[in-house]
Amino acid sequence: MIQGSKRAQEGMTLIELLVALLILTVGVLGAAAIQLNALKYTDSSLMSSQASFIAYDMMDRIRANSGADYTVTPPTAGNLSIARDQDLYDFTTNIVNFGGPTATGTITLNLRVYTITITWDDSRAANATGTLRSFVLTSRATVDPVSGP
Numbered sequence: 001m002i003q004g005s006k007r008a009q010e011g012m013t014l015i016e017l018l019v020a021l022l023i024l025t026v027g028v029l030g031a032a033a034i035q036l037n038a039l040k041y042t043d044s045s046l047m048s049s050q051a052s053f054i055a056y057d058m059m060d061r062i063r064a065n066s067g068a069d070y071t072v073t074p075p076t077a078g079n080l081s082i083a084r085d086q087d088l089y090d091f092t093t094n095i096v097n098f099g100g101p102t103a104t105g106t107i108t109l110n111l112r113v114y115t116i117t118i119t120w121d122d123s124r125a126a127n128a129t130g131t132l133r134s135f136v137l138t139s140r141a142t143v144d145p146v147s148g149p
Contacts, residue, residue, distance in 0.1 A: 048133070070088065075089050091105055092105060113138060
């Protein structure tokens with residue numbers, strides 16, 4: 001504005017407009033980055049929940065059929081006439097369906113305590129290839145026998 005001019009400035013200058021646009025752009029990009037991170041972590045949490053459901057389902061099946069040995073190698077096909085084989089086949093199928101072909105599941109038994117471990121690739125949430133996550137469930141499948149007096 002020229003010195004001594006009686007006319008007041010009206011409106012915004014181009015520089016003010018560009019600064020406001022820059023601030024708005026940085027804010028929108030920050031919000032988008034936060035949203036993307038939230039989606040990644042939500043997916044990772046979903047995978048953990050699914051692994052938990054699969055492990056608890058398998059533990060319920062072990063308890064229901066407590067006389068069977070669930071530490072054997074899972075069959076490659078289901079067998080409805082043998083509950084243990086069908087349970088193990090369902091277990092491995094559920095793991096592959098939720099975690100992809102690289103996901104694995106193991107069942108071990110030590111002193112009447114079963115340990116179910118499910119491992120899957122969680123590279124998407126960790127932003128690094130080959131990042132594995134595991135869910136481990138340890139539980140006693142049967143009640144200890146009562147000893148007499």
